[in-house]
Amino acid sequence: FLFLNTLFIQRGRHETTWTILRKFGYDDTLELTDDYLYPPMNKNQYLSDLCVCFCRLRVSVGCTTELNxxxxxxxxxxxxxxxxxxxxxxxxxxxxxxxxxxxxxxxxxxxxxxxxxxxxxxxxxxxxxxxx
Known part of the structure; x- marks a missing residue:
């Protein structure tokens, strides 16, 4: 990941690097966006949705996340x-x-x-x- 993005940057393809970062939920300040961290939930959804999806945080296949x-x-x-x-x-x-x-x-x-x-x-x- 880092190697490929380094190549994109070295070759002047900055827009590709920013596209990748935005796809992973980052904004222009390299912070995770609020709508990525806290997706809007329908008021009628049950607590079970929150429990099963654990805050509905999108985690790509092959990736992991951990609790703070x-x-x-x-x-x-x-x-x-x-x-x-x-x-x-x-x-x-x-x-x-x-x-x-x-x-x-x-x-x-x-x-x-x-x-x-x-x-x-x-x-x-x-x-x-x-x-x-």
Whole structure:
């Protein structure tokens, strides 16, 4: 990516570099645009849309994104709130309560084979963060 853009710049093809940067959500000051970071949401959309799409941030295939400390802190507080027995794991009932505000459960049964579990086969705190 950097090599190709360096070539474009060296060959005077600045408009190509700016086109690429804008395609990835950057503005003229090389900051991510607000409409890229916070896409407008229909007021009638459910929290599930927010949960499933996680802020509807567009992440290209083959790319990754990660939470900053505030996102991690938010998810930690959510976990702590619904871990009623304070065993650092979410039982099926606790998990159901966590997602009770949604019209459907966003994590299917396959989550139990994808993330670390506690000794009781509940979703561990580490597994919870892995799923996010």
């Amino acid at each position: 400390h505030l996102g991690h802190q938010f998810l930690q507080k959510l976990f702590d709130k619904y871990d009623e027995d304070k065993d650092s794991a979410l039982s099926p009932a606790e998990l159901k309560n966590l997602f009770s505000v949604l019209p459907y459960m966003p994590w299917g049964p396959e989550v139990y084979s994808k993330v670390p579990l506690s000794d009781d086969n509940y979703i561990s705190q580490h597994g919870y963060f892995c799923q996010w």
